[in-house]
Amino acid sequence: MSDVTLEGVLYALSDPVRLDILRKLRAEGCPLNCQSAAPADIPKSSISHHYQILREAGLIRSERRGVEVVNATRCEELSKRFPGLMKAILDAAEAKPAKETKDKKPR
Amino acid sequence: MSDVTLEGVLYALSDPVRLDILRKLRAEGCPLNCQSAAPADIPKSSISHHYQILREAGLIRSERRGVEVVNATRCEELSKRFPGLMKAILDAAEAKPAKETKDKKPR
DNA sequence: TTCAATAGTTCGATACTCTTGAACTATCGA
DNA sequence: TCGATAGTTCAAGAGTATCGAACTATTGAA
Numbered sequence: 001m002s003d004v005t006l007e008g009v010l011y012a013l014s015d016p017v018r019l020d021i022l023r024k025l026r027a028e029g030c031p032l033n034c035q036s037a038a039p040a041d042i043p044k045s046s047i048s049h050h051y052q053i054l055r056e057a058g059l060i061r062s063e064r065r066g067v068e069v070v071n072a073t074r075c076e077e078l079s080k081r082f083p084g085l086m087k088a089i090l091d092a093a094e095a096k097p098a099k100e101t102k103d104k105k106p107r
Numbered sequence: 108m109s110d111v112t113l114e115g116v117l118y119a120l121s122d123p124v125r126l127d128i129l130r131k132l133r134a135e136g137c138p139l140n141c142q143s144a145a146p147a148d149i150p151k152s153s154i155s156h157h158y159q160i161l162r163e164a165g166l167i168r169s170e171r172r173g174v175e176v177v178n179a180t181r182c183e184e185l186s187k188r189f190p191g192l193m194k195a196i197l198d199a200a201e202a203k204p205a206k207e208t209k210d211k212k213p214r
Numbered sequence: 215t216t217c218a219a220t221a222g223t224t225c226g227a228t229a230c231t232c233t234t235g236a237a238c239t240a241t242c243g244a
Numbered sequence: 245t246c247g248a249t250a251g252t253t254c255a256a257g258a259g260t261a262t263c264g265a266a267c268t269a270t271t272g273a274a
Contacts, residue, residue: 006199007121014118034222043263048223067270068221082199084191092113092189141251150234155252174241175250 001077004058009078009085012057017042018050019093022059022073026090031063031070108184111165116185116192119164124149125157126200129166129180133197138170138177 013019017039024037038047051071054060058078062071075086120126124146131144145154158178161167165185169178182193 006196007123007126010117010196011121014114014121016114019114044222045224045263045265046261048221049261049263051222064222064269066221067219067272082195082202084195085199088189088191088195089113089117092192095189151251152234152236152253153232155250156233158251171240171251173250174243174248 001058001074001081004078004081006082006085008057009059009082012053012059013089015050015053017046018054019089021050021054021071023090023093025060025071025073026075031065031072033068033070037071108165108181108188111185111188113189113192115164116166116189119160119166120196122157122160124153125161126196128157128161128178130197130200132167132178132180133182138172138179140175140177144178 013022020039021037025032028037034047034051035044038050051060051062051069054071055062058074060071061074062069064070075090078086120129127146128144132139135144141154141158142151145157149157158167158169158176161178162169165181167178168181169176171177182197185193
């Protein structure tokens with residue numbers, strides 16, 4: 001958690017797929033396997049890549065449980081490091097039109 | 108402002124150079140020309156590119172004034188669209204170690 | 215134990231994006 | 245009109261994302 005950077009967090013969440021994954025993990029409350037929290041129409045190699053970025057940014061924690069890998073957010077820890085940040089981002093994500101979660105990444 | 112997206116904002120600020128530019132514009136209070144708010148060791152073509160991304164994300168407004176282009180933040184407008192977001196990000200940016208503002212973008 | 219099924223990861227090729235020097239444009243003062 | 249200043253645009257190389265194919269890990273059934 002000490003080498004979690006603000007830039008890394010913002011970059012990780014600048015992709016609609018990853019933002020969506022984090023929202024679902026957050027909403028569910030309990031850990032979910034990779035595909036449960038990801039959009040259905042995305043190749044699993046891409047999903048794996050997105051999870052890796054979320055992990056490296058310090059946003060989620062992953063653990064193998066049997067045949068699957070379950071994921072949980074680290075929002076509580078992040079809130080200590082960056083107070084208010086996760087709440088503001090997730091609130092903003094909820095507030096925006098639902099369709100945008102499917103859009104391609106804006107660049 | 109209506110086509111400002113959360114993803115676009117997060118992406119724009121996931122780069123330390125752009126985050127630094129926004130911090131300086133915010134700290135100054137009054138509009139600054141492009142190079143005044145940017146790190147000195149970056150080529151001007153790169154600086155121009157970074158400003159373009161900040162503009163397209165809706166984070167700043169730019170206006171030519173004589174021989175230079177002056178820039179101001181749009182944090183007030185953004186706060187209406189995404190309450191608490193800009194404050195949380197800028198607070199987090201202030202809280203982190205100063206050296207990180209010089210680091211390369213983490214990926 | 216062996217086999218098949220499930221869940222992810224890794225690899226490699228293609229496509230896209232970032233960075234930056236060079237050339238170009240716009241504005242102003244002499 | 246010329247020169248200086250401030251940015252923008254262009255193009256090439258480096259870097260990164262995406263996604264199908266191959267691979268690995270785990271489990272449960274035969």
